[in-house]
Amino acid sequence: MDLDELVFHPWSAQGPRTVPTFVAGSGSHVVDAHGRRYLDFSSQLVFSNLGHQHPRIVAAVKEQADRLCTLAPGYASDVRGEAARLIVEVAPKDLGHVLFTTGGTEAIEHAVRMARLHNGRPKVLAAYRSYHGSTTTSIHLTGDPRRWASDTGAAGVVHFFGPFLCRSAFGASTPEEECERALAHLEQVILLEGPSTISALVLEPVTGSSGVIVPPTGYLRGVRELCTRHGIVFIADEVLVGFGRTGAWFGVNHGGVAPDLLVFAKGVNSGYVPLGGVLVGDRIYETFTERPYPAGMTYSGHPLACAAAVGTIGAMQDEGTVAAAARLGTGMLGPGLAKLAANHPCIGDVRGIGGLWTLELVRDRQTKEPLVPVGATGEANAPMAAFAQACLGRGLLTLVLGNRIHVAPPLNVNDSDAATGLAILDDALAEADTFLA
Incomplete structure (x- = not known):
């Protein structure tokens, strides 16, 4: 039996799930039961500000x-x-x-x-x-x-x-x-x-x-x-x-x-x-x-x-974590996400400050119609699901809420890991672009 099936999961339909089982972590990474490392670009639910196992x-x-x-x-x-x-x-x-x-x-x-x-x-x-x-x-x-x-x-x-x-x-x-x-x-x-x-x-x-x-x-x-x-x-x-x-x-x-x-x-x-x-x-x-x-x-x-x-x-x-968070926003995430917006027509807006940013995905930049409707599930949520799966398959943990991708790595993430996360987002956003009308 998959022990995860015994857990009643918040904010979720209680059906079969296909998510990794994580057993360890270090810094900006977590490790699953098969030994694969994932870069945590969400700080879980935006709380592991100093990363894992500090x-x-x-x-x-x-x-x-x-x-x-x-x-x-x-x-x-x-x-x-x-x-x-x-x-x-x-x-x-x-x-x-x-x-x-x-x-x-x-x-x-x-x-x-x-x-x-x-x-x-x-x-x-x-x-x-x-x-x-x-x-x-x-x-x-x-x-x-x-x-x-x-x-x-x-x-x-x-x-x-x-x-x-x-x-x-x-x-x-x-x-x-x-x-x-x-x-x-x-x-x-x-x-x-x-x-x-x-x-x-x-x-x-x-x-x-x-x-x-x-x-x-x-x-x-x-x-x-x-x-x-x-x-x-x-x-x-x-x-x-x-x-x-x-x-x-x-x-x-x-x-x-x-x-x-x-x-x-x-x-x-x-x-x-x-x-x-x-x-x-x-x-x-x-x-x-x-x-x-x-x-x-x-x-x-x-x-x-x-x-x-x-x-x-x-x-x-x-x-110096607070100052590092400010530099993370101005030096890495802000400029990096702006470049992604220039390359991907599905991105309608980039917003953020310090170590907290979001990409809002739209079907049309002029009308700002969201890429998926509010509360979308199943086929209606296919674009965001495809994006999330593309990230996971490339070893990146993201936080997807509705038509938004929240980018919030640990505040002490190093520049190399931040650049890796941005590169994976670039690849995965190509999946979302394919759903544009």
Whole structure:
């Protein structure tokens, strides 16, 4: 029996699968059960920021396992406190405390709960083209089609359009117009919904899996100002883009703003042991200095996960990972993907920053019709399936979502491996070109 058949797989039809079984990894590569090496150009689900089996992270987990494997969250823990200290030190200003969770979805749930308890308001704003998780509140907040099957419209969520010049909802023709019109639209939504009814606004500072959309200059600052003016808690969802992925410690750093709550996971410990959390701003922290926060988790601040975070952040600081991510974007991925777009008519747009990029595939560059429709399966998804299989056959792991190819290698990938990945993408995109009308 194939043991994989015993596993119920998320986001998948539970039929037979043809995927490699991976048993080892090193750096930017993983190894399957037959000994074949694959270049990981996706950092798994954009979380293995320091690659596989980084010796410093592995050593930190082993050392902690030898001392104390687990501890209930009600007790004080040296490694938990050290992880919190390191996270606070690199965080935006006035985010001085950490609620640890086991992942990003859970952290979103707690951030929204904190905001609602803080100001007593029911509604939460979130953008279309966003992804915030798959639990009850987080899937309602999600703005892209992944929410449709679970969206009951009953979680007090109101969606708005964020800036996206490639497919502008505002008829804009420049980044400046897109920014101005997107902020005007957001303000109108706030006023029509009633500012006194809106508890929080949840925003990815750089949209991640829903399109890799970098906001125009001034947008994050405009959102911060609107939230401040109307007493709305600004929650930055940095689960995917935090801890160096964009070439800064956090996505909000690019806009020079600080949120009231910041949600993180993934890159905080390179995904070696499940860990997420909420960085809590001073005003909201004070809400709970006398009254208890009415929630908790068995594995909050798990020692092994926190040890992995200590090892990861230390390695990032010593190895200059954040600066390396910025150089990866400007020196390798940005120029390399632009060359691919010039060679392949199926590429309708190239977007990205730092170590996070996407190729959007289209049938026609003028109409921008996606190469495959939303939610495509079977024959309708044949172009993307052919592309993915071509990559896998050439030893490259990619992240394909809808009509987009997300390019997000480990932030410490070397230039040779990055060039190899781009060359394989070039070959595999020829498969997608054959499906053009």
